[in-house]
Amino acid sequence: MPCNAPIGVFDSGIGGLTVAREIMRQIPGETIIYFGDTARVPYGSKSQKTIITYSRQIVKFLQTKNVKAIVIACNTASALALETVAKEVSIPVIGVVKPGAKVASMTTKNGNVGIIGTEATINSGIYNTYIKELNPEVRVYGKACPLFVPLVEEGWLTDPVTVEVAKRYISSLLEINIDTLVLGCTHYPLIRNIIGPIVGEDVTLVNPAYETAIELKQVLMQESLENAGPAGEHKFYVSDGADKFKRFANTILPCDVVETEDVNIESFADSLLASC
Amino acid sequence: MPCNAPIGVFDSGIGGLTVAREIMRQIPGETIIYFGDTARVPYGSKSQKTIITYSRQIVKFLQTKNVKAIVIACNTASALALETVAKEVSIPVIGVVKPGAKVASMTTKNGNVGIIGTEATINSGIYNTYIKELNPEVRVYGKACPLFVPLVEEGWLTDPVTVEVAKRYISSLLEINIDTLVLGCTHYPLIRNIIGPIVGEDVTLVNPAYETAIELKQVLMQESLENAGPAGEHKFYVSDGADKFKRFANTILPCDVVETEDVNIESFADSLLASC
Incomplete structure (x- = not known):
């Protein structure tokens, strides 16, 4: 080759x-x-x-x-x-997935990592598998966000509706006190400016790209x-x-x-x- | 046969x-x-x-x-x-489409008909073509609503987010003073209870099904x-x-x-x- x-x-x-x-x-x-x-x-x-x-x-x-x-x-x-x-x-x-899992396992300090992605990605549990292989102590919490892709495709990248949907999806992860959040879908970095303020400065966003x-x-x-x-x-x-x-x-x-x-x-x- | x-x-x-x-x-x-x-x-x-x-x-x-x-x-x-x-x-x-167009052309009194549907349906202009064939006097106004299908698939059939998205999509049609609105996508009858109150009693909803x-x-x-x-x-x-x-x-x-x-x-x- x-x-x-x-x-x-x-x-x-x-x-x-x-x-x-x-x-x-x-x-x-x-x-x-x-x-x-x-x-x-x-x-x-x-x-x-x-x-x-x-x-x-x-x-x-x-x-x-x-x-x-x-x-x-x-x-x-x-x-x-x-x-x-x-x-x-x-x-x-x-x-x-593997590169994203690697950096997430190295980034977390309190051992609570959140993953957001499509239904299929979250249901596969694959981030959990890879992260646990690297560090069995880390706890991985997944949340499917099926509306994010259509919202990005609609171009509502800074829209209050997207903010509301993001708050809804992410709130359960914040309650668990995650300190690291993997943007587990390649569309999500395009609404990083919405997700960032919702999770706050204490949570590190991981972009697998x-x-x-x-x-x-x-x-x-x-x-x-x-x-x-x-x-x-x-x-x-x-x-x-x-x-x-x-x-x-x-x-x-x-x-x-x-x-x-x-x-x-x-x-x-x-x-x-x-x-x- | x-x-x-x-x-x-x-x-x-x-x-x-x-x-x-x-x-x-x-x-x-x-x-x-x-x-x-x-x-x-x-x-x-x-x-x-x-x-x-x-x-x-x-x-x-x-x-x-x-x-x-x-x-x-x-x-x-x-x-x-x-x-x-x-x-x-x-x-x-x-x-x-043809059955929906037929009833819309018969329903409207003021001659202003709104169509909501997918991007492809609205861009095709086909409701306009069929309705104009039946009654050239009718004015047809289309509005693509790409987030409705994912919202229905997500099951948010009575959610405030869906209400807000629907208001956003439909407001431009209400400004034009439509008296008839075609639910031009087979998913939309499932959020009829959200669309109905937004358009009010003076607008007739047409379900092509x-x-x-x-x-x-x-x-x-x-x-x-x-x-x-x-x-x-x-x-x-x-x-x-x-x-x-x-x-x-x-x-x-x-x-x-x-x-x-x-x-x-x-x-x-x-x-x-x-x-x-």
Whole structure:
């Protein structure tokens, strides 16, 4: 696998752009092939079986672009599909959950960590599993926040309604006296300015996107896959609404997204084993 | 086609159950095969191309169940895909938009009709087209309400947050002095108790589900396809989360939903012409 091969990054939609942005900042020599599954967003209310099917199709698509590593820039898919798809390909596959869990376990002082995420991520209990592996003393409290993604997609990033919904969701975690809160969905950093004041200064917010870029850098070094740079042109693919995606991406990313392309993602068969 | 063949009813998810319920009430002799595309819900933010692809797959699936007619119990799919798929099959296909438009045009006295629905339905302008065909004097004002579906799915059917969001969405329509408001998404009748007090007694709410069942009855009569009854067992299929769907269906429907079944809907090819 040549070092100048691109990194595949995928998400259920636009949220993973916050992870792509961190990779561009921290590892500027790498080229990104991004896929957003905008036709089938959101993933957070779907079953594990469906998330695995969709993730397999996307991994298969990314492999046609000869990526040297894959970042699952979606908490739900990281929680429910990473383990399965990572076994089925020969390139490194990393997710956002493990890096987020790592920093949460190192950040907490009183041992009470809150996780907010989609229904699927919270119900999987995966943050609890990873954090307990690192430090069995830490207590992990999850809270599903299903309205956050639609509120972000609606663009109500500073709206009183979003503040009220956030207070409602987060109050039970504050009662438990958490000192660390993981933003366990890639959309949530976009309402960090609402969540921050609600939890107050004594609670540290953890954004897994930042830690994921660090983890990717380490994995590329270990596997001798780093690119000296400069990066090639980043490319963006979606399963629906390429123009709408492009407009949003240009408000998030430091680079100029010139073109996005629609992909018929269902045409990528639900099996990776044959091609590996 | 035998008269005791079932009626296919489909929606992006659970909302179409409000239409299935009306059919059961008004035409109790008919058997229903329901499909909810719970894996790919919501449709309201997707492109026409994608909605047509998904609708074709579902129509193809319903045809394997030998349905004698199809009801598209989803405003978005009725708005964006009905015309295309109806041409590709030889059985009657009816949607919820035309019946809703018909009653709205007959209800309004001052000629100001409001439509609330998903982004895709409102942007299609289809209610405007149909209502203008029936009465060119009527003025139609659309307002997309993208947060209503997630709020209903979250179960916040009487919540102050939902009231506040509804006030925000509907206020611009009230300023225009509408006297008729079409609930242009099958989820919205479930928050009728919130919408009603906001618009007040002078505004008539139109629920297309009711009119759609009447239209279906008429079409079956015209085509001599009515079943004398009794109805067979209604069957329910979904693309994800059969158990979750069953629990919700049992709170909506007058009959007991004993079993729901998962279907791999993507395996139904995106072409109807070959099979017809």
